[in-house]
Amino acid sequence: MEYLDMVVNESLRIFPVTPRLERSCKKDVEIHGVFVPKGTVMMVPIFALHRAPELWPEPEEFRPERYGTYSHGLFKKLGIPGPRPLPYFGNILGYRKGVDHFDKKCFQQYGKMWGVYDGRQPLLAVTDPNMIKSVLVKECYSVFTNRRSFGPLGAMRNALSLAEDEEWKRIRTLLSPTFTSGKLKEMFPIISHYGDLLVSNLRKEAEKGKPVTMKDIFGAYSMDVITSTAFGVNVDSLNNPQDPFVENSKKLLKFSFFDPFLLSLIFFPFLTPIFEVLNITLFPKSSVNFFTKSVKRMKESRLTDQQKRRVDLLQLMINSQNSKEMDPHKSLSNEELVAQGIIFIFAGYETTSSALSLLAYELATHPDVQQKLQEEIEATFPNKAPPTYDALAQMEYLDMVVNETLRLYPIAARLERACKKDVEIHGVFVPKGTVVVVPVFVLHRDPDLWPEPEEFRPERFSKKHKDTINPYTYLPFGTGPRNCIGMRFALMNMKLALVRVLQNFSFKPCKETQVRQLPICINSVLLGGSLSLSFSLYVTYSKKNVFY
Numbered sequence: 112m113e114y115l116d117m118v119v120n121e122s123l124r125i126f127p128v129t130p131r132l133e134r135s136c137k138k139d140v141e142i143h144g145v146f147v148p149k150g151t152v153m154m155v156p157i158f159a160l161h162r163a164p165e166l167w168p169e170p171e172e173f174r175p176e177r178y179g180t181y182s183h184g185l186f187k188k189l190g191i192p193g194p195r196p197l198p199y200f201g202n203i204l205g206y207r208k209g210v211d212h213f214d215k216k217c218f219q220q221y222g223k224m225w226g227v228y229d230g231r232q233p234l235l236a237v238t239d240p241n242m243i244k245s246v247l248v249k250e251c252y253s254v255f256t257n258r259r260s261f262g263p264l265g266a267m268r269n270a271l272s273l274a275e276d277e278e279w280k281r282i283r284t285l286l287s288p289t290f291t292s293g294k295l296k297e298m299f300p301i302i303s304h305y306g307d308l309l310v311s312n313l314r315k316e317a318e319k320g321k322p323v324t325m326k327d328i329f330g331a332y333s334m335d336v337i338t339s340t341a342f343g344v345n346v347d348s349l350n351n352p353q354d355p356f357v358e359n360s361k362k363l364l365k366f367s368f369f370d371p372f373l374l375s376l377i378f379f380p381f382l383t384p385i386f387e388v389l390n391i392t393l394f395p396k397s398s399v400n401f402f403t404k405s406v407k408r409m410k411e412s413r414l415t416d417q418q419k420r421r422v423d424l425l426q427l428m429i430n431s432q433n434s435k436e437m438d439p440h441k442s443l444s445n446e447e448l449v450a451q452g453i454i455f456i457f458a459g460y461e462t463t464s465s466a467l468s469l470l471a472y473e474l475a476t477h478p479d480v481q482q483k484l485q486e487e488i489e490a491t492f493p494n495k496a497p498p499t500y501d502a503l504a505q506m507e508y509l510d511m512v513v514n515e516t517l518r519l520y521p522i523a524a525r526l527e528r529a530c531k532k533d534v535e536i537h538g539v540f541v542p543k544g545t546v547v548v549v550p551v552f553v554l555h556r557d558p559d560l561w562p563e564p565e566e567f568r569p570e571r572f573s574k575k576h577k578d579t580i581n582p583y584t585y586l587p588f589g590t591g592p593r594n595c596i597g598m599r600f601a602l603m604n605m606k607l608a609l610v611r612v613l614q615n616f617s618f619k620p621c622k623e624t625q626v627r628q629l630p631i632c633i634n635s636v637l638l639g640g641s642l643s644l645s646f647s648l649y650v651t652y653s654k655k656n657v658f659y
Contacts, residue, residue, distance in 0.1 A: 117175035125173060130158040185233050186226030189540060193217065193226040199378055201228030206369075210524055214550040218557075224539070230377035232259070234527075235541060236548045238557065240583035245536045246528055246547050247583075247591035255528035256593070259546045261376065262383035265392035266399060269447040270454035271596060283596065285443055286451065289427040290596055295603055297422040298340060299500040302604060305335045306498070306611040312349050313616060322621045329467035329608070330460070334360060336604055337459050340423045341452040342402070343409050356405075359398040360456050394453070403449045410445075424455065459597060462522040463604055469520045470513070470609060473567050475618035480569060484512055485613050495614045503606050511569035513605060517587035519567060522601070524552040526589050551586050560584045 132155040139149050147153065162170040167177070176198045183196045194217065196202050205213045205227075214236065217225045223238045237243060246255045257275040264273055271282050288294065309332045316323045331349035338346050338356045348357045373393070376383060386392070392399075410429055428451060432442045443451070474481040487508045492498055503509075526549040530541050541547060556564040560581070561571065570576065588595035595601070 114175065117177075121173060121175045121177060124161045124167070124177075125171075127157045127161055131156055183228055183231075185542065185545075186235070189226070191224060191226040191235065191539075192221040194220075196228040199230065201230050201232070203229050203374075203377065211552040214525070214553045215556070218550065218553045229546075231380070232377065232546060233542075233544070234546045234548045235539075236550050237539075238550065238554050239537070240581050242537050242539070243549050243583045243586075247526065247549070247589065247593070250534065250536070251528075251592045254531050254534050255547060256531065257529045258593075259527045259529050261373075261393060263387040263392045265387070265390065265394065265396075266403075266446050267392065267394050267450050267453065269444075270450040272454050272458060279593075281441075282443070282447065282451075283592075285431050285441070286428070286596060288431075289424060290599055292599065294422070294427060295599055296500045298424075298600075299603070299607075301339055301421070301423060302336050302607055303497065305332055305339065306607045308332070308335065308347060309608055310611050310615050313612060317616065322623050325468040325471050326464060329471075330464040332608055333460050333464040333467070333604070336463075337456050340600075341425060341455040342405060343413075343421070343423055343425045344405075355401065359395075359401045360460065362395045362398045363453065363457055364461060399449075399453065402453055403446075406449050406452060407445065410448075425452065428452075455597070458595075459601065459604075463601060466516065466520065466522060466601075467605055467608055470516045470605070471618050472624070473516055473519075474512075474613075475620045475624065477567055478619075480512060480567070481613070481618060484508055484609075485617070488610050488613055492610070492614065498607055498610050500603070503603065503610065506606070506610075507574070508569065509606055509609070511572040513602065513609070514572040514585075514587075515567060515569040518555045518561070518571070518585060519565075521551045521555055521587045523587070523589060523595075525550055526586065528593075549586065554584060554586065557584070 334348040588598040
């Protein structure tokens with residue numbers, strides 16, 4: 112009974128059972144710079160402490176709401192600044208304009224570190240590179256192994272991004288070989304096919320002579336690549352929006368921080384085990400069932416028809432099940448295999464399509480950068496030659512452009528790690544249960560780290576300057592043992608799309624293009640925050656004729 116607890120606590124604040132606490136000092140001692148001789152009686156005046164106005168606003172008033180969320184006094188006790196939380200809500204109403212806007216405002220007002228509350232959950236935001244290194248790397252296995260827990264997850268608790276402790280380490284170990292350079296090189300022809308389809312779809316749109324909604328075009332490309340590599344299906348999602356894979360994938364992506372169900376879990380976390388018993392989860396049951404049946408059918412087909420095997424994420428995960436290693440702990444179960452496929456969609460679709468759309472925007476509004484990039488593309492792949500994996504990886508200016516875009520618009524707006532035990536990091540005490548947040552969006556726009564941070568300047572990542580960048584200040588994919596396992600895959604995916612498009616077209620702004628202020632909404636859900644565009648970006652296409 113929460114309100115009963117609030118009433119009792121407030122009564123005991125105003126009328127404490129013991130007005131004083133006393134302890135006798137057995138020997139000379141110094142406490143926080145104060146010398147206390149042996150025999151001194153140390154006294155804590157509880158009555159006065161409970162009515163101190165600097166601790167309790169209007170202390171003589173009876174207000175049970177002071178205990179609406181018992182943890183809201185944590186950061187004040189630790190001397191960590193931050194915006195004042197509201198009972199029950201904490202600070203989440205501040206996210207209405209976007210997590211990026213909220214974090215930027217906190218950074219400007221409170222500096223390098225601040226504390227906020229998502230409902231009752233305390234979040235400690237840190238931007239100091241040394242603290243970031245300790246949280247994400249040094250103390251990863253011992254203290255900060257897991258992301259924040261959102262439940263109920265059902266079968267999706269087996270997904271790499273959501274698994275915890277030993278289960279996470281086991282699944283990460285099994286999946287890591289899937290994302291090596293060698294395996295990605297084998298998958299490259301599949302992705303290249305969808306690069307060709309992207310060009311074909313763009314040509315149809317360009318021939319209409321009208322502005323193109325970039326999110327639709329790149330969203331279709333992203334969906335096609337992920338469903339093909341994760342589930343082995345060929346879907347032209349732009350021209351087949353009713354395809355069951357497309358429909359069920361999009362159901363998975365309908366997440367918002369202000370979703371009533373998610374808010375109920377933030378405000379009333381004790382409901383999670385009840386929802387688990389009732390088989391109610393954050394992920395749509397119909398979609399999970401669809402992908403489970405699809406994976407089962409495709410797995411059976413591939414096992415019976417050896418000649419039709421192909422190298423994709425699904426096949427590589429199936430191979431891990433069929434290795435000579437018989438220990439089930441060292442292979443993925445069927446349920447785990449499905450969970451990885453679903454989380455690839457969840458983590459990869461929105462992020463890749465948004466990043467490509469923003470790349471298009473920056474190139475359209477910086478024609479000098481676009482031209483220089485097209486010159487590098489022509490030099491690397493003359494006369495629209497098909498891109499190759501190795502040559503793509505060696506393109507220096509392409510890498511600079513992509514890196515600078517991901518600095519301005521990081522895929523993960525926040526990185527989160529839950530603290531498993533009380534710990535002190537660089538002089539800051541972090542209690543067990545606190546979620547430590549790295550506000551990547553803010554970190555990437557810190558003027559102390561990035562001169563004129565709002566400007567798009569690929570030269571920041573040239574060979575001359577790249578070595579001067581602190582690796583803990585540029586974190587588009589995170590860092591440490593729990594960084595994004597699909598980083599290489601995502602970069603290859605984006606670079607291939609960009610090269611194929613710029614071989615055939617040029618981006619140009621039109622009257623619908625928002626040149627100055629892009630209203631970006633970043634929802635902090637499940638994966639620590641993912642970038643999502645809340646606008647339609649239009650770019651006019653013209654057939655490229657610079658090199659011919």
